[in-house]
Amino acid sequence: MTSFVFLKTLLRPASTFGLLCCVALASVLALPAKANEEPNDRGYRWFEIEVLVFRYLQDGGDDDEQFPLTVQPIPTEGSRDILTPRLRADVRGFIYALPQCEGTRGYVPVVRQLLLKPADLRTELNNYSAENISCRRLPHLPLVDAWYLGQNEIHDRLPARAPLLFAGHAEGSREEMLRAEIPFLISQEDFEYHALRRQLERRADTQPILHTSWRQPVFTRNVGRKMRLFGGRNFTDEFDYFGFPISPTPKQQALSFREEARSVRGIDEDAFSRMQVALAAIDRGQFAFTPWTAERSQQPSRPARTPRGLPSEVWELDGLLHVYLVGNFLHIDLDFNLRDVIQLEPEARHYDEQVDDFLNADAHQLEFLRAYPFKQLRRVISHQTHYFDHPKYGMVITIRRTDLSARR
Structure with a gap:
């Protein structure tokens, strides 16, 4: 009898207030589950982009003339760079959190320059090894780079x-896209151009650069x-960015040394013999002096002001x-530079340089x-x-829709 009364009580129609309380409680309990299912859903339209870049190895010939010699910056x-972090991990936060290495004198850098000798810094460097990697060295000093390299x-x-x-x-995955704050690289197993890249690698006239x-x-x-x-x-x-050598080549160093020797001696010992050869070539019509003009020079020019950024x-390859x-249409906008080392032969400005060019064709070549x-x-x-074609290289690009690509 008692069980019958209990069942009857459960089956009795609930009051309106009780139903509202149950519905509200169920809604509150369901909110965290919904949030976990759709985290950070900002309505972004996510796409997957795959890029394969390769260069042609054959000589372009006359195609070079259609491109300006001066670098277009x-x-x-x-811009957003997701490639550099794969090459250079920023571990400075971890380094600064390490305890200071034993034997490292923690002076202010200016005081270190005044008080510490190179031998002291060399000792600090020698004490730092693979077994001692759990401690932090101090930043390096420019005056003693040869002995003391910091963790930079x-x-x-x-x-x-x-x-x-x-x-x-x-x-x-959908969950990764919903949680991501910035674009992210995907696993190599999800690439679709593996077969195409291998074909380009096997060819003798192409070389893949980026995939x-x-x-x-x-x-x-x-x-x-x-x-x-x-x-x-x-x-x-x-x-440098505009294509000019940072340090002189051995050939340029030799030419610079010869010019300095000339300035010291006033005139080199074979000047008369060189001049005799040049005069004989002029008489035979094999050589002639020409006035220098900037329009005829192959020397590229630097910008008057270096652009920012x-x-x-x-x-x-960079770009x-x-x-x-x-609207609902995808667009691809490309802006890239492909670099290649060439040998320039700028027109000689002075008459002695013209004689040098005649006697030695490689005397004034510029890398x-x-x-x-x-x-x-x-x-x-x-x-x-x-496929985006170029006389020097090609790009293969595809944009694939994802679960979050629909207009939202």
């Missing part, structure tokens, strides 16, 4: 050549940020890729890092392979 300030070399140096493949560890794929939200042209891509050889230690590294939406610009804008369709 591409400022990268404000861990994150300041980039490799002499960028890897061909740039990949991450993410699978590009990468990432996921990013795509916005309108004025809202989204451009992606900086680079690859190939790192010329930072050899040339130029990258600090000089890569074989910007911008994917944006106009220069030329840039071949590539700019192109195209409206594209997702899940199609788009």
Whole structure:
């Protein structure tokens, strides 16, 4: 009888107030589960982008004449770079959190310069080894770089050549996109151009430079940020951004030494013999002096003012890729430079240089890092392979829709 009364009580229609309380409680309990299911859903339209860049190895011939010799700069300030962190991890926070190494005198850098001798700094460096990596050295001093290198070399140096493949560890799932704050590289297993890259590697006339794929939200042209891509050889230690050698080549050093010797002696010992050969060639019609003009010179020019926002590294391939939406249509905007070392033969300004050029054709050759610009804008369709051609290199790009690509 008691059980019957209990069941009857449970089956009795609940009051309106009780029902409202139950519904409210169920809604509150369901909120955390919904938040975990859709974290940070900001309504972004995420796409997956895969890029394969390769260069042609055959000589372009007359195609070089259509490109300006002066480097056209591409400022990268404000762009998004997801490749550099794969090469240079910023571990300064971890270093600064380590305890100071034993035997390291923690003076202010200015005081260290006054009080510490190079032998003291050399001792500090010798005490730092792989077994002692759990402690922190002090920043290096410019005056004693030869003996004491600080831990900045861990994150300041980039490799002499960028890897061909740039990949991450993410699978590009819906949950990863919802949690991501910035674009991210996806796993190499999700790349679709592996077979095409291997074909280009087997060919004798092509060389792949960069193969990468990432996921990013795509916005309108004025809202989204451009992606900086680079690859190939790192010329930072050899040339500046505008292609001029940082340090003179051995040939240029020899020429400079000879010019200095001339200024000391007044005239070198074989000047008369050289002049006799030149005069004989003039009589035979094989050589003639010509006035120098800036228009005829092959010497490239530097800009009067260096533009802001130029990258600090000089890569074989460097530039910007911008994917944006106009309405519901995808667009790809490319702005890249491909670098190549060439030999320039600028026109001799002085008569003695013209004689040198006649007697030694390689006397005034200049090594220069030329840039071949590539700019192109195209409206594209997702899940199609788009090829961007250039006399020096080619780009294969595809944009694939994701679970969050629909207009939201």
